Amino acid sequence: MSVAKEFTKGLWNEIPPFRLVLGLCPVLAVTTAAKNGLGMGLATTFVLVFANLIISLLRNIIPRKVRIAAFIVVIASFVVIVELVMQAYFYPLFKVLGIFIPLIVVNCIILGRAEAFASKNRVVPSIADGLGMGIGFTLSLTFLGAVREIIGSGTLFGHPVMWESFQPFSVMVQAPGAFICLGLILALMNWISVKQKKR
Amino acid sequence: MYEYLLLLIGAVFVNNIILARYLGNCPFLGVSTQLDTATGMSAAVVFVTTLASAVTWILQTFLLTPFELEYLRTIAFILVIATLVQLVEMFLQKSVPVLYKSLGIFLPLITTNCAVLGVAVLSIQNEYSFVKTLVFAFASSIGYGLALILLTGIRERFAIAPIPVHLRGTSLGLVTAGILALAFMGFAGMAH
Known part of the structure; x- marks a missing residue:
């Protein structure tokens, strides 16, 4: 297994949350605009990479029986760092993301990668895995955020992109839009994979 | 009394924890395929969320706040x-x-259910009193159970419906949840 392969699998083959349907709450909640999706994605990537690094370093020290608790403590420490840094330097984004920053702790992608990958592999592949998954997650969130922002408020990263007489479809930036939009993207991903297989 | 009733209605219907606050979605989609599993999960969530909110409220008020932690x-x-x-x-x-047999397998899953941590953190952020925290946690988890059982009831019918192949599974589950959320938006304004 090459390091590059560990990195790229997170970008398409196992891209979270579209292929691995995990960690849905932040995906649905913060993607009301592309910018929020990007911010949340980067915060999660930071936690993923460093949690994978530390857990991979400690993989032979942590006893098997208490490993989940140990993983959660490691993850929670990095989440607190993200929380404090964002509160200090990115206050408006911190306000928008709100409760979903502390909830990075229970994002199943991070615990899932720690359990399935970092606790069994060496440091460099683990970092590559975390980085790949994190960037995949960031891309997905930004994409979903962009789609919802364009349809729901007619802007992209805050700049108007639609024609003058466009009526924003505001339900898209509310809860129902999040569920329906993500559901349709999953269907699109299924369609693409079926097409690829046929070829 | 009136205040608590409003809080209860608000947390169950208006700000439903799954359909309006987006918490606890992974188990929401994961276990919503069979009615008895969904009922078991709902009962476990009600139990753990209420208990956890009570304990974390005590922790916050008597340990974290006095020592500035x-x-x-x-x-x-x-x-x-x-x-x-x-x-x-x-x-x-x-x-x-007997209870362990029906709830047992769901309990370990609940640790990573963000609804539990989410409700605990929300009660602290909203500066609820102890009784209000209990009411809020109980009502929120009842709302969780309601949404989960409603979705399961709908998804069970999918088994006999002709569904386009690409939409099968999680995809249609999400779209259905979206339509449910749309219906729940009708409760807006009843309480908050």
């Missing part, structure tokens, strides 16, 4: 919840084996 809230809460779930599991196994 608020920045440790996330770590402290998740540890308390994980320990609590483990304790509840051991307690039920020993003393109420």
Whole structure:
């Protein structure tokens, strides 16, 4: 297994949350605009990479029986760092993301990668895995955020992109839009994979 | 009394924890395929959320705030919840084996259900009193159960429906949840 392969699998083959349907709450909640999706994605990537690094370093020290608790403590420490840094330097984004920053702790992608990958592999592949998954997650969130922002408020990263007489479809930036939009993207991903297989 | 009633209605219908606050979605989609599993999960969530919110409220008020350790809230809460779930599991196994049999397999899953941590953190952020925290946690988890059982009821019918192949599974589950959320938006304005 090459390091590059560990990195790229997170970008398409196992891209979270579209292929691995995990960690849905932040995906649905913060993607009301592309910018929020990007911010949340980067915060999660930071936690993923460093949690994978530390857990991979400690993989032979942590006893098997208490490993989940140990993983959660490691993850929670990095989440607190993200929380404090964002509160200090990115206050408006911190306000928008709100409760979903502390909830990075229970994002199943991070615990899932720690359990399935970092606790069994060496440091460099683990970092590559975390980085790949994190960037995949960031891309997905930004994409979903962009789609919802364009349809729901007619802007992209805050700049108007639609024609003058466009009526924003505001339900898209509310809860129902999040569920329906993500559901349709999953269907699109299924369609693409079926097409690829046929070829 | 009126105030508590509004809080109850608000948390069950208006700000439904799944359909309006987006918490606890992974198990929401994961276990919403069979009615008895969904009922078991709902019961476990009600039990653990209420208990965890009570314990974390006490922790916050008597330990974290007096010693100015608020920045440790996330770590402290998740540890308390994980320990609590483990304790509840051991307690039920020993003393109420019947209940353990029906809830047992759902309990470990609940640690990573963000609804539990989410409700605990929301009660602190909204500065609820102890009784209000209990009402809020109970009502929120009832709302969770309501949404989960409603979705399961709908998804069970999918088994006999002709569904386009690309939409099968999680995809249609999400779209259905979206339509349910749309219906729940009709409760807006009743309470908040």
